[in-house]
Amino acid sequence: MNFHEELADRTAWTENVVKTFLPEESGTQKAIMEAMNYSVMAGGKRLRPLLMHETYRMFGGTGRVILPLMAAIEMVHTYSLVHDDLPAMDNDQYRRGKLTTHAKYGHAMGVLAGDGLLNYAFETAMTAFDCGEDPERVAKALRIIGRKAGIYGMIGGQVVDVQSTGRAIDQEELDFIYELKTGALLEASMMVGAVLAGASDEEVEAVEKIASDVGLAFQIRDDILDVTSTLETLGKPINSDDRNEKTTYVTIHGLEQASKDVEEISERAIEHLKALPYENEFLLELIKSLIYREK
Amino acid sequence: MNFHEELADRTAWTENVVKTFLPEESGTQKAIMEAMNYSVMAGGKRLRPLLMHETYRMFGGTGRVILPLMAAIEMVHTYSLVHDDLPAMDNDQYRRGKLTTHAKYGHAMGVLAGDGLLNYAFETAMTAFDCGEDPERVAKALRIIGRKAGIYGMIGGQVVDVQSTGRAIDQEELDFIYELKTGALLEASMMVGAVLAGASDEEVEAVEKIASDVGLAFQIRDDILDVTSTLETLGKPINSDDRNEKTTYVTIHGLEQASKDVEEISERAIEHLKALPYENEFLLELIKSLIYREK
Numbered sequence: 199m200n201f202h203e204e205l206a207d208r209t210a211w212t213e214n215v216v217k218t219f220l221p222e223e224s225g226t227q228k229a230i231m232e233a234m235n236y237s238v239m240a241g242g243k244r245l246r247p248l249l250m251h252e253t254y255r256m257f258g259g260t261g262r263v264i265l266p267l268m269a270a271i272e273m274v275h276t277y278s279l280v281h282d283d284l285p286a287m288d289n290d291q292y293r294r295g296k297l298t299t300h301a302k303y304g305h306a307m308g309v310l311a312g313d314g315l316l317n318y319a320f321e322t323a324m325t326a327f328d329c330g331e332d333p334e335r336v337a338k339a340l341r342i343i344g345r346k347a348g349i350y351g352m353i354g355g356q357v358v359d360v361q362s363t364g365r366a367i368d369q370e371e372l373d374f375i376y377e378l379k380t381g382a383l384l385e386a387s388m389m390v391g392a393v394l395a396g397a398s399d400e401e402v403e404a405v406e407k408i409a410s411d412v413g414l415a416f417q418i419r420d421d422i423l424d425v426t427s428t429l430e431t432l433g434k435p436i437n438s439d440d441r442n443e444k445t446t447y448v449t450i451h452g453l454e455q456a457s458k459d460v461e462e463i464s465e466r467a468i469e470h471l472k473a474l475p476y477e478n479e480f481l482l483e484l485i486k487s488l489i490y491r492e493k
Numbered sequence: 494m495n496f497h498e499e500l501a502d503r504t505a506w507t508e509n510v511v512k513t514f515l516p517e518e519s520g521t522q523k524a525i526m527e528a529m530n531y532s533v534m535a536g537g538k539r540l541r542p543l544l545m546h547e548t549y550r551m552f553g554g555t556g557r558v559i560l561p562l563m564a565a566i567e568m569v570h571t572y573s574l575v576h577d578d579l580p581a582m583d584n585d586q587y588r589r590g591k592l593t594t595h596a597k598y599g600h601a602m603g604v605l606a607g608d609g610l611l612n613y614a615f616e617t618a619m620t621a622f623d624c625g626e627d628p629e630r631v632a633k634a635l636r637i638i639g640r641k642a643g644i645y646g647m648i649g650g651q652v653v654d655v656q657s658t659g660r661a662i663d664q665e666e667l668d669f670i671y672e673l674k675t676g677a678l679l680e681a682s683m684m685v686g687a688v689l690a691g692a693s694d695e696e697v698e699a700v701e702k703i704a705s706d707v708g709l710a711f712q713i714r715d716d717i718l719d720v721t722s723t724l725e726t727l728g729k730p731i732n733s734d735d736r737n738e739k740t741t742y743v744t745i746h747g748l749e750q751a752s753k754d755v756e757e758i759s760e761r762a763i764e765h766l767k768a769l770p771y772e773n774e775f776l777l778e779l780i781k782s783l784i785y786r787e788k
Contacts, residue, residue, distance in 0.1 A: 286581065
């Protein structure tokens with residue numbers, strides 16, 4: 199199997215794991231389960247649970263304790279999209295060609311389905327205590343998700359992103375948004391995989407740094423593609439940042455410097471990953487594919 | 494000290510405990526900490542952490558492990574109010590005479606501050622793992638909060654409440670809303686107090702039933718007062734349910750039956766509380782004051 203076949207295989211498996219943990223659509227309140235499940239199953243690359251599982255495997259993890267955490271991180275990611283799409287936020291009617299949750303189920307349900315997913319993410323993650331794993335290790339994993347999803351992580355990044363809309367921002371603010379809004383959950387994904395497989399504190403810290411670099415390179419690449427790609431390749435309008443007068447890594451540093459930096463950051467991440475005394479060729483390929491993608 | 498002085502004292506102490514766990518207002522994202530802290534400190538009876546602590550004391554608890562859980566349950570309660578007040582939900586501009594969170598900080602911040610509080614509630618609750626308490630007991634308490642706050646608890650009740658707006662509902666739906674929307678968090682409060690003090694599964698179950706009855710009696714009393722009280726006594730407009738064409742316990746069963754039922758449910762709760770082989774005179778008085786209040 200080549201990498202792309204393997205990626206398709208593992209993504210399908212990951213999606214199935216996530217699906218297993220979704221709530222049954224029953225009871226007087228079943229409308230919210232429907233809205234939650236619609237939101238999670240509306241598509242996506244399943245990147246976070248995939249990275250979590252591959253990091254877990256790299257550190258020698260073989261148990262089932264990782265499964266509820268994989269579902270939980272995808273629920274956290276999904277709730278953030280559902281709330282981001284609300285009229286009070288970005289007011290988006292479509293995502294990946296499908297109606298957004300509030301567009302399909304109404305504004306109130308958009309709020310509640312997001313709340314339901316965040317809460318259910320923690321409920322799901324806490325079932326990891328039932329897997330026969332050391333409870334201290336599970337608690338550590340839960341706390342990483344809590345921290346990285348919250349005001350010192352993803353939500354913190356979203357706040358600053360919202361506040362920066364419609365005005366020029368400086369490098370420091372842009373770094374903050376990039377580090378937290380997308381970076382934090384990627385860090386949590388890989389760190390939880392490492393922690394549950396029994397990695398040492400130093401190893402978990404190394405993984406956090408790698409994930410942070412991957413997230414940053416991923417986003418700079420996004421900014422570059424918005425300028426250099428074509429509508430056909432990207433599958434979405436190019437130059438959207440320019441039209442939206444959005445400050446990006448490219449508008450601050452220029453295309454040449456951005457390309458140089460993405461190269462440097464990527465090399466660093468890959469080097470650090472290779473320096474760990476463990477191997478996962480697929481994880482390495484996955485990270486490369488994220489950074490060097492053409493769309 | 495009489496009961497009312499003691500209640501004022503303990504409420505002030507409880508409020509101070511909650512305050513201790515609020516996030517520091519600093520960093521690039523400090524606007525969200527401000528909005529979260531404003532929401533929590535905007536007032537309220539602090540009933541849930543108070544009930545939690547008194548139940549903990551009744552079962553012989555004396556440690557500090559209860560403190561983060563007290564703060565967490567108040568954060569969950571507060572986030573639910575913040576999101577309930579949003580334009581997409583009830584669209585309320587004032588609560589307890591103060592601007593609601595979104596009215597003061599904008600709609601986007603209303604969404605994010607609520608998300609921030611829910612996430613931070615779990616983060617705060619998880620610090621209970623640091624208190625030297627048996628991690629399995631802490632995990633059990635966390636899972637109770639997760640379950641009772643989520644789609645099988647409070648959020649579930651809110652969904653059905655939202656769906657029932659503007660149409661007549663039957664006894665079954667009304668019971669569902671009363672049981673979950675307010676009842677679930679009261680149950681969680683008392684159950685967590687019991688669990689962390691080392692109560693047995695049977696005792697925790699008994700406490701759940703008592704809290705459920707207290708919540709139900711509290712709400713039927715609310716419906717009765719809306720009909721029988723005066724604007725002066727209640728401090729808010731009476732007959733509001735009638736004007737809003739809202740189905741209540743009184744509109745379904747009539748005033749006489751409602752009064753009879755609240756009496757019966759209350760007696761049952763108090764009897765079950767007294768039947769436990771533990772004593773907390775203040776908790777008993779507190780519960781009576783909730784049920785037999787005139788406003």
